[in-house]
Amino acid sequence: MKSIIIYHSHSGVTRRVAEKIGEELSGDPIEVTPEKEYSSLMVVPKGCFRAMKGLADKVRPEKIDVTGYDMVIIASPVWAGKPTPVINGAIESLTGCQGKKSYGILTCKSAQSGNEALVPFIARMKEKGLVISNTAVLDRNTSTDNAAIDTIVADIKSAWNNL
Numbered sequence: 001m002k003s004i005i006i007y008h009s010h011s012g013v014t015r016r017v018a019e020k021i022g023e024e025l026s027g028d029p030i031e032v033t034p035e036k037e038y039s040s041l042m043v044v045p046k047g048c049f050r051a052m053k054g055l056a057d058k059v060r061p062e063k064i065d066v067t068g069y070d071m072v073i074i075a076s077p078v079w080a081g082k083p084t085p086v087i088n089g090a091i092e093s094l095t096g097c098q099g100k101k102s103y104g105i106l107t108c109k110s111a112q113s114g115n116e117a118l119v120p121f122i123a124r125m126k127e128k129g130l131v132i133s134n135t136a137v138l139d140r141n142t143s144t145d146n147a148a149i150d151t152i153v154a155d156i157k158s159a160w161n162n163l
């Protein structure tokens with residue numbers, strides 16, 4: 001299974017999760033950043049506003065072609081109960097994803113908020129033609145827990161084997 005792990009991380013939590021999953025699956029991690037970085041002063045008012053509206057930021061890299069991959073893993077923090085505008089931009093930038101197996105991961109403070117954010121996250125992935133194998137929400141406790149990340153890795157492998 002050749003996997004790509006596309007992620008946004010503002011403060012490092014999702015990056016660590018994505019890098020660990022990337023290592024364990026021998027996948028390719030791709031960090032997506034906003035063309036205009038969010039300052040610590042503006043991340044709450046501007047980031048939350050844009051997340052709540054479901055807006056998509058311009059991101060780097062501008063395009064991500066997933067044609068050569070079997071599994072597309074997408075990971076994002078939760079802002080204001082939604083996926084971030086940065087990951088929204090990353091999903092828009094995907095090419096070659098029609099019918100691809102995929103796995104969505106959200107990191108957040110509260111699992112309830114993460115579960116709410118899954119709804120628009122999944123919808124956006126499906127709009128691109130991705131086929132969702134499964135999803136995972138990591139809260140303030142589990143996002144730093146290696147055992148929880150190992151469980152996700154096992155789930156991705158089993159989703160791959162079962163599809």
Ligand SMILES: Cc1cc2nc3c(=O)[nH]c(=O)nc-3n(C[C@H](O)[C@H](O)[C@H](O)COP(=O)(O)O)c2cc1C
Pocket residue numbers: 008009010011012013014015043044047048076077078079080081082107108109110111113114143
């Ligand atoms: C602007 C902003 C808004 C956030 N909104 C929420 C939220 O609505 N619900 C929640 O559970 N966590 C929220 N968080 C916490 C982050 O989702 C959580 O700490 C995440 O794991 C951070 O990931 P990162 O370090 O990869 O950026 C917010 C964080 C920021 C910076």
